[in-house]
Amino acid sequence: xxxxxxxxxxxxxxxxxxxxxxxxxxxxxxxxxxxxxxxxxxxxxxxxxxxxxxxxxxxxxxxxxxxxxxxxxxxxxxxxxxxxxxxxxxxxxxxxxxxxxxxxxxxxxxxxxxxxxxxxxxxxxxxxxxxxxxxxxxxxxxxxxxxxxxxxxxxxxxxxx
Amino acid sequence: xxxxxxxxxxxxxxxxxxxxxxxxxxxxxxxxxxxxxxxxxxxxxxxxxxxxxxxxxxxxxxxxxxxxxxxxxxxxxxxxxxxxxxxxxxxxxxxxxxxxxxxxxxxxxxxxxxxxxxxxxxxxxxxxxxxxxxxxxxxxxxxxxxxxxxxxxxxxxxxxxxxxxxxxxxxxxxxxxxxxxxxxxxxxxxxxxxxxxxxxxxxxxxxxxxxxxxxxxxxxxxxxxxxxxxxxxx
Numbered sequence: 110x111x112x113x114x115x116x117x118x119x120x121x122x123x124x125x126x127x128x129x130x131x132x133x134x135x136x137x138x139x140x141x142x143x144x145x146x147x148x149x150x151x152x153x154x155x156x157x158x159x160x161x162x163x164x165x166x167x168x169x170x171x172x173x174x175x176x177x178x179x180x181x182x183x184x185x186x187x188x189x190x191x192x193x194x195x196x197x198x199x200x201x202x203x204x205x206x207x208x209x210x211x212x213x214x215x216x217x218x219x220x221x222x223x224x225x226x227x228x229x230x231x232x233x234x235x236x237x238x239x240x241x242x243x244x245x246x247x248x249x250x251x252x253x254x255x256x257x258x259x260x261x262x263x264x265x266x267x268x269x270x
Numbered sequence: 271x272x273x274x275x276x277x278x279x280x281x282x283x284x285x286x287x288x289x290x291x292x293x294x295x296x297x298x299x300x301x302x303x304x305x306x307x308x309x310x311x312x313x314x315x316x317x318x319x320x321x322x323x324x325x326x327x328x329x330x331x332x333x334x335x336x337x338x339x340x341x342x343x344x345x346x347x348x349x350x351x352x353x354x355x356x357x358x359x360x361x362x363x364x365x366x367x368x369x370x371x372x373x374x375x376x377x378x379x380x381x382x383x384x385x386x387x388x389x390x391x392x393x394x395x396x397x398x399x400x401x402x403x404x405x406x407x408x409x410x411x412x413x414x415x416x417x418x419x420x421x422x423x424x425x426x427x428x429x430x431x432x433x434x435x436x437x438x439x440x441x442x443x444x445x446x447x448x449x450x451x452x453x454x455x456x457x458x459x460x461x462x463x464x465x466x467x468x469x470x471x472x473x474x475x476x477x478x479x480x481x482x483x484x485x486x487x488x489x490x491x492x493x494x495x496x497x498x499x500x501x502x503x504x
Contacts, residue, residue, distance in 0.1 A: 145461065149470035150499055223431050223473075 152215055159208045166205045187266055190258035199253055206249045214242040273297045273353045275306050277318065278360040280367050288367065292356065299349035303336055303359065307343060307371075320371035327483060330419030334371050335360040340421040340481040362424035364433065378420045381436045385444035385462055390455030406451040413446040413491050415484040422478035422488050434467045438478035438488045441469055445491040449504055460499055469495050 174188075175181045192198040217238050225231035259269035272294055280288035295309045304325055311318045320343070323329040327345040334343055336359055337351055343359075351357050365373040416439065423429050423437035444463055447453045463469045469492055478488035498504045 145465065147464065149466055149468070150464060153470045153496070154500065223428065226431070 156212060156215060159212045163205070163208050163212060166201065166208065170201070170205060186258070190256075190266060193253065193256050194258075203250065203253050206253070207246060210242055210246050210249075214238060271297060271299065271353065273306065273348060274356045275303075275310065276356045276358045277307075277310075277370070278358075279318070279370055280361075281317070282369055290358075297348050297353070299347070299353065301348050302344055303334075303341075303346045303348065303351070303357065304332060304343040306348065306357070307359070318371075319369045328417060330417035333362055333419040333421040333424070333483070335362055340425045342419060342421070342483045345483055362420055364424045364426075364430045365420070373420075373424075375420060377433060378423055378437065378439065379418075381423075381440040382418065382443050385436070385440050385459055386455055387443040387447065389447065389450075389453055390458070391452070392454050400452045402451055409451075410446050410449040412486050413442045413449075415486050416442050416446070417484060418443075419483060421481040421483055422486075425477040425481035427475060427477065428471050428473055432467070432471070435471045436463065436465070436468055438472075438492060441472075441492050441495055442486060442488055445495055448495060448498060456498075456504055460495070460502075463495055464499055469499065472496075 174184055193202070218235060221231055221234045221238065225234055258264065258266055273296075274292055274294050276290050276292045278288050279291045293310045293314055295306050295314075297306055297309070304322060307318065307320055307322075311320075320332060320334070322332040322344065324331070325344045327342055330342070332343040333340060335341075336343065336346055337357060340362055348357070359371065361367050361371045361373050365375065365377060367373050418439065420439060422442070423439045426435070426438055429435050429437045441463060444459045448456050448459050472489075472492045474489055474493070476489050478492075479486075479490070482488055
């Protein structure tokens with residue numbers, strides 16, 4: 110039988126010759142090509158960019174808290190209260206919290222994808238991971254914005270007098 | 271000289287796990303591991319099963335894990351392996367073992383097929399050859415060297431734990447056409463490798479580059495595909 114005629118300009122119709130998925134099935138089903146998105150691309154890119162930003166944010170944070178002024182000995186409740194009275198440090202800590210949490214969550218997601226063998230295990234580990242991340246991010250954000258150093262009426266801090 | 275070759279044997283017709291068996295063969299230091307396997311098969315134990323075809327490092331049939339590293343048995347000299355010690359030979363990892371050193375290569379070839387490793391063009395076929403400059407040819411020269419031996423893919427820890435990952439070889443196969451100025455299927459191939467199990471799964475451990483018996487810079491090729499995906503430009 111002669112081969113079907115070639116249609117120039119109809120590239121989208123050229124399908125990859127795939128053998129039966131018999132052997133692919135040995136390792137858990139054929140590839141699911143539906144829902145093609147750029148999610149993995151953006152998540153890969155995010156890891157690189159957030160990693161760079163975190164180097165600056167975390168080292169800056171450590172430097173300001175542990176080296177400047179009185180150094181580690183001056184680090185107490187009043188120091189944190191003073192820092193969070195300044196919008197710069199609110200934004201700094203917020204960025205650090207969000208980037209570190211997303212960076213870490215995405216990293217753990219990758220590790221779960223690598224090591225969890227059963228779909229069930231993978232699903233539950235990811236569910237746990239996402240729940241934990243959301244709790245930490247929401248709670249942390251709430252604290253940064255609603256932090257009130259004078260909540261305790263008997264506070265002796267200078268800002269509360 | 272006498273060399274001790276320890277081979278991981280597996281016979282699917284006998285119930286049980288694969289087990290190590292040691293053979294003592296007299297070899298020249300300039301012999302290859304393939305010669306050792308031949309001697310064992312021809313003189314000691316005819317049931318030893320392995321693939322080999324050209325026996326000169328071109329057909330890519332005899333990739334195996336020798337002393338814990340993926341190599342071609344026909345390109346590995348005994349003298350380079352410290353023959354004072356036992357030489358261990360195992361099948362490549364991550365693919366189902368059929369018998370002894372023979373694995374089912376079908377999942378590996380499946381991944382290769384799915385990146386469309388053939389020239390894709392549109393329009394009328396030219397009456398002459400498709401001309402290409404030396405500079406354009408050089409862009410994918412490295413990835414044309416692949417012999418599909420699977421040494422890279424089966425050295426990849428991501429492939430070991432996730433058989434759905436395309437693996438380094440399929441990406442090398444795609445790279446060869448993505449960066450070919452005569453090819454017009456780039457968009458399709460990039461889209462295929464943008465998959466959840468595509469290039470983003472690569473953890474840049476460089477096992478593939480180290481394993482390649484052809485010296486292809488596999489990890490570099492994977493990174494070039496990532497870059498092409500991010501900037502949508504080859």
